[in-house]
Amino acid sequence: MAEQKYKIGPVWVIAEQTDCRLLSVSTQLIGQARKLADELNTSVETVLLGDAIERQTQALIAAGADRVYLGDAPGLAFYHPETYTEIIVNLALEHRPEIVLIGSTAMGRELAPLVAARLKTGLTAHCIDLVLDQDRNLEQRIPAYGGLLSIICPERRPQMATVAGGVFPTPEPDENRSGKIVELRVPEIVSDRIKTLEIVRQDPEGVSLEVADIVVAGGAGAGDLEGWNKIADLAGTLNAALGSTRPAVDEGWTELATMIGQSGKMISPQLYIGVGLSGEQQHLVGVVDAKVMVAINNDEKSPVFEQVDYGIVDDCREFVPVLIQKIEAYLEKKVAC
Numbered sequence: 001m002a003e004q005k006y007k008i009g010p011v012w013v014i015a016e017q018t019d020c021r022l023l024s025v026s027t028q029l030i031g032q033a034r035k036l037a038d039e040l041n042t043s044v045e046t047v048l049l050g051d052a053i054e055r056q057t058q059a060l061i062a063a064g065a066d067r068v069y070l071g072d073a074p075g076l077a078f079y080h081p082e083t084y085t086e087i088i089v090n091l092a093l094e095h096r097p098e099i100v101l102i103g104s105t106a107m108g109r110e111l112a113p114l115v116a117a118r119l120k121t122g123l124t125a126h127c128i129d130l131v132l133d134q135d136r137n138l139e140q141r142i143p144a145y146g147g148l149l150s151i152i153c154p155e156r157r158p159q160m161a162t163v164a165g166g167v168f169p170t171p172e173p174d175e176n177r178s179g180k181i182v183e184l185r186v187p188e189i190v191s192d193r194i195k196t197l198e199i200v201r202q203d204p205e206g207v208s209l210e211v212a213d214i215v216v217a218g219g220a221g222a223g224d225l226e227g228w229n230k231i232a233d234l235a236g237t238l239n240a241a242l243g244s245t246r247p248a249v250d251e252g253w254t255e256l257a258t259m260i261g262q263s264g265k266m267i268s269p270q271l272y273i274g275v276g277l278s279g280e281q282q283h284l285v286g287v288v289d290a291k292v293m294v295a296i297n298n299d300e301k302s303p304v305f306e307q308v309d310y311g312i313v314d315d316c317r318e319f320v321p322v323l324i325q326k327i328e329a330y331l332e333k334k335v336a337c
């Protein structure tokens, strides 16, 4: 083991809330931070910013945090990249965390690189595992080159990583845990270059991917928007959530919110049906513990068939409409009985 060059700082989690409710990725990250901190013999600390959020601190402590830095002020009600960065960077310079973990949410994807750049350290996005190596560096694991790539940041601190919700389990809350709450003196908005005028919430369409029992995911093999719409119809017929691979998003057939995988959503359905996709690791890493997996692909040698329980070799543009008809006929018969 390499000689310890410095005193080990705390493991930090930048927690996130919306409408005064903690996001589950925050408690999941605290659960993992707890494991890392125990191995490093250090503490878990979280930063929580918002307005009227004091009640959320207990949930952070129950999940495993020893200390919560709480910035609770009307000016922090909405995420403001420059103000949030300023607060976190100043705190980090004062308390020198060893590791900083942030959820790969819309906020985290922006905030993490802003903070890392100001702290002149590295950042690994969309990690799917975090462990310590023999020198107690954080191995930040991402899928790459058909395997897992471990990235370390041995020369700079903190070691920073973003992780999507669902990668780590939600820890069982321990309501008997106690921790320290440190109230921050928060600055006014540090810059008025960005202003949140209004938040307009978009109602999610159809079944939510993260909780769906059935997921139909489409890929580049859809060919065009018409082919894609057939895959979306299949999802509708099965009352399933519609998922996608990156090419389907890049083609503009579907929203980024449907993307499954390393840089998208993590899903755990009972049934996963992959249509016109090759089963690349960056996609399938997002399919965690699916009970049954099916693939429809016109290339019998497609690697996706090695990853699934059932494979159908056919042109999805022809097969999917027939499948929909069969399912509809079956459902009608069931209702009639």
Ligand SMILES: Cc1cc2nc3c(=O)[nH]c(=O)nc-3n(C[C@H](O)[C@H](O)[C@H](O)COP(=O)(O)OP(=O)(O)OC[C@H]3O[C@@H](n4cnc5c(N)ncnc54)[C@H](O)[C@@H]3O)c2cc1C
Pocket (backbone or CB within 6 Å): 218, 219, 220, 221, 222, 223, 244, 245, 246, 247, 248, 259, 260, 261, 262, 263, 264, 265, 275, 276, 277, 278, 279, 280, 281, 282, 283, 296, 297, 298, 299, 302, 314, 315, 316, 317
């Ligand atoms: C850092 C990084 C992060 C990434 N993150 C993600 C992520 O989160 N999610 C993600 O999905 N991707 C991600 N990717 C991209 C990923 O590596 C793959 O490129 C992508 O998943 C491939 O999508 P695909 O299977 O739809 O396309 P392709 O690999 O092109 O496969 C298309 C498949 O469709 C089949 N096909 C073609 N025509 C038909 C037809 N008519 N009927 C039936 N089958 C047909 C082909 O045989 C082929 O197998 C990431 C990449 C990188 C580098």
